[in-house]
Amino acid sequence: MPTDADRSPRSDxxxxxxxxxxxxxxxxxxxxxLMAFHDIAPRxxxxxxxxxxxxxxxxxxxxEDDGPLLGRLFATAARIAREQGIADAGYRIVSNVGxxxxxxxxxxxxxxxxxxxxxxxxG
Ligand code: 5GP
Ligand code: ZN
Numbered sequence: 001m002p003t004d005a006d007r008s009p010r011s012d013x014x015x016x017x018x019x020x021x022x023x024x025x026x027x028x029x030x031x032x033x034l035m036a037f038h039d040i041a042p043r044x045x046x047x048x049x050x051x052x053x054x055x056x057x058x059x060x061x062x063x064e065d066d067g068p069l070l071g072r073l074f075a076t077a078a079r080i081a082r083e084q085g086i087a088d089a090g091y092r093i094v095s096n097v098g099x100x101x102x103x104x105x106x107x108x109x110x111x112x113x114x115x116x117x118x119x120x121x122x123g
Pocket of ligand 1: 014025026037038039040041042049095096102103104105106
Protein backbone atom coordinates (compact mmCIF):
# COMPACT_ATOMS: atom_id res chain seq x y z
CA MET A 1 0.00 0.00 0.00
CA PRO A 2 1.69 3.25 -1.05
CA THR A 3 1.87 6.20 1.29
CA ASP A 4 1.29 9.80 0.25
CA ALA A 5 2.31 11.18 3.66
CA ASP A 6 5.14 13.71 3.60
CA ARG A 7 8.09 12.07 5.32
CA SER A 8 10.68 14.76 4.70
CA PRO A 9 12.60 16.08 7.74
CA ARG A 10 10.66 18.49 9.92
CA SER A 11 12.30 21.43 11.64
CA ASP A 12 9.82 21.12 14.53
CA UNK A 13 10.64 17.44 15.21
CA UNK A 14 13.23 16.60 17.87
CA UNK A 15 14.35 13.32 16.29
CA UNK A 16 14.50 14.80 12.75
CA UNK A 17 16.81 17.43 14.18
CA UNK A 18 18.97 14.79 15.90
CA UNK A 19 19.05 12.77 12.65
CA UNK A 20 20.27 15.85 10.76
CA UNK A 21 22.95 16.56 13.36
CA UNK A 22 21.30 19.85 14.34
CA UNK A 23 21.03 18.61 17.93
CA UNK A 24 23.71 16.52 19.65
CA UNK A 25 23.28 12.89 20.59
CA UNK A 26 25.43 9.96 21.63
CA UNK A 27 25.43 8.20 18.28
CA UNK A 28 25.61 4.40 18.14
CA UNK A 29 24.76 3.81 14.46
CA UNK A 30 24.68 6.36 11.64
CA UNK A 31 23.36 4.75 8.45
CA UNK A 32 21.85 6.05 5.25
CA UNK A 33 18.25 5.49 6.24
CA LEU A 34 18.37 5.00 10.02
CA MET A 35 20.18 6.11 13.12
CA ALA A 36 20.65 4.86 16.69
CA PHE A 37 21.62 6.91 19.73
CA HIS A 38 21.54 6.64 23.51
CA ASP A 39 18.34 7.75 25.25
CA ILE A 40 18.92 10.98 27.17
CA ALA A 41 17.08 9.59 30.23
CA PRO A 42 17.89 5.86 30.26
CA ARG A 43 15.39 3.60 32.06
CA UNK A 44 17.71 0.59 31.96
CA UNK A 45 21.50 0.09 31.89
CA UNK A 46 21.31 -0.11 28.09
CA UNK A 47 18.67 2.16 26.55
CA UNK A 48 19.18 3.02 22.89
CA UNK A 49 16.72 4.56 20.43
CA UNK A 50 16.66 3.43 16.81
CA UNK A 51 14.92 5.74 14.34
CA UNK A 52 14.33 5.98 10.61
CA UNK A 53 15.72 9.18 9.11
CA UNK A 54 12.37 9.66 7.40
CA UNK A 55 9.79 11.50 9.48
CA UNK A 56 7.27 8.75 10.25
CA UNK A 57 5.16 9.87 13.24
CA UNK A 58 4.61 6.43 14.80
CA UNK A 59 4.20 2.72 14.11
CA UNK A 60 0.57 3.55 13.29
CA UNK A 61 1.78 5.30 10.12
CA UNK A 62 3.66 2.34 8.65
CA UNK A 63 2.49 0.64 5.48
CA GLU A 64 3.32 -2.70 3.89
CA ASP A 65 5.85 -0.84 1.73
CA ASP A 66 7.84 -0.15 4.89
CA GLY A 67 8.72 -3.83 5.31
CA PRO A 68 12.37 -3.44 4.21
CA LEU A 69 12.87 -0.40 6.45
CA LEU A 70 11.32 -2.22 9.41
CA GLY A 71 13.59 -5.19 8.75
CA ARG A 72 16.60 -2.90 8.87
CA LEU A 73 15.41 -1.24 12.09
CA PHE A 74 14.98 -4.60 13.85
CA ALA A 75 18.16 -6.12 12.39
CA THR A 76 20.07 -3.05 13.58
CA ALA A 77 18.54 -3.43 17.05
CA ALA A 78 19.68 -7.05 17.14
CA ARG A 79 23.19 -6.12 16.00
CA ILE A 80 23.47 -3.35 18.60
CA ALA A 81 22.24 -5.76 21.28
CA ARG A 82 25.06 -8.15 20.39
CA GLU A 83 27.61 -5.36 20.31
CA GLN A 84 26.43 -3.99 23.67
CA GLY A 85 26.65 -7.45 25.23
CA ILE A 86 22.99 -7.73 26.19
CA ALA A 87 21.90 -10.27 23.58
CA ASP A 88 22.54 -13.47 25.52
CA ALA A 89 20.59 -12.41 28.60
CA GLY A 90 17.76 -11.01 26.49
CA TYR A 91 16.34 -7.56 26.06
CA ARG A 92 13.21 -5.67 25.14
CA ILE A 93 12.27 -3.74 21.99
CA VAL A 94 9.37 -1.31 22.46
CA SER A 95 7.65 1.23 20.25
CA ASN A 96 5.09 3.36 22.07
CA VAL A 97 2.13 4.70 20.09
CA GLY A 98 0.00 7.66 21.10
CA UNK A 99 -0.95 9.07 24.47
CA UNK A 100 -2.00 5.90 26.25
CA UNK A 101 0.89 4.03 24.69
CA UNK A 102 3.27 6.46 26.37
CA UNK A 103 4.63 8.11 23.23
CA UNK A 104 6.22 11.50 23.91
CA UNK A 105 8.20 12.08 20.70
CA UNK A 106 6.16 11.89 17.50
CA UNK A 107 8.85 10.36 15.30
CA UNK A 108 8.90 6.56 15.06
CA UNK A 109 11.51 4.98 17.33
CA UNK A 110 12.36 1.59 18.74
CA UNK A 111 13.51 1.51 22.36
CA UNK A 112 16.24 -1.11 22.71
CA UNK A 113 16.44 -1.80 26.43
CA UNK A 114 18.58 -4.28 28.30
CA UNK A 115 21.00 -4.90 31.11
CA UNK A 116 18.28 -5.85 33.60
CA UNK A 117 15.14 -8.01 33.74
CA UNK A 118 11.81 -6.45 32.80
CA UNK A 119 8.39 -7.28 34.15
CA UNK A 120 5.37 -8.15 32.05
CA UNK A 121 2.96 -6.61 31.34
CA UNK A 122 4.38 -3.07 31.37
CA GLY A 123 2.85 -0.73 33.93
P1 5GP B 1 8.64 7.82 23.86
O1 5GP B 1 8.22 8.40 25.19
O2 5GP B 1 8.13 8.67 22.72
O3 5GP B 1 8.31 6.37 23.68
O4 5GP B 1 10.22 7.89 23.84
C1 5GP B 1 10.92 9.08 23.69
C2 5GP B 1 12.27 8.89 24.33
O5 5GP B 1 13.11 9.93 23.88
C3 5GP B 1 12.26 8.96 25.86
O6 5GP B 1 12.76 7.74 26.39
C4 5GP B 1 13.15 10.16 26.18
O7 5GP B 1 13.97 9.97 27.31
C5 5GP B 1 13.98 10.30 24.91
N1 5GP B 1 14.39 11.66 24.61
C6 5GP B 1 13.66 12.80 24.73
N2 5GP B 1 14.37 13.87 24.35
C7 5GP B 1 15.59 13.40 23.98
C8 5GP B 1 16.77 14.05 23.49
O8 5GP B 1 16.85 15.26 23.29
N3 5GP B 1 17.85 13.24 23.23
C9 5GP B 1 17.80 11.89 23.42
N4 5GP B 1 18.91 11.19 23.14
N5 5GP B 1 16.70 11.25 23.87
C10 5GP B 1 15.61 12.00 24.15
ZN1 ZN C 1 10.76 13.62 12.72
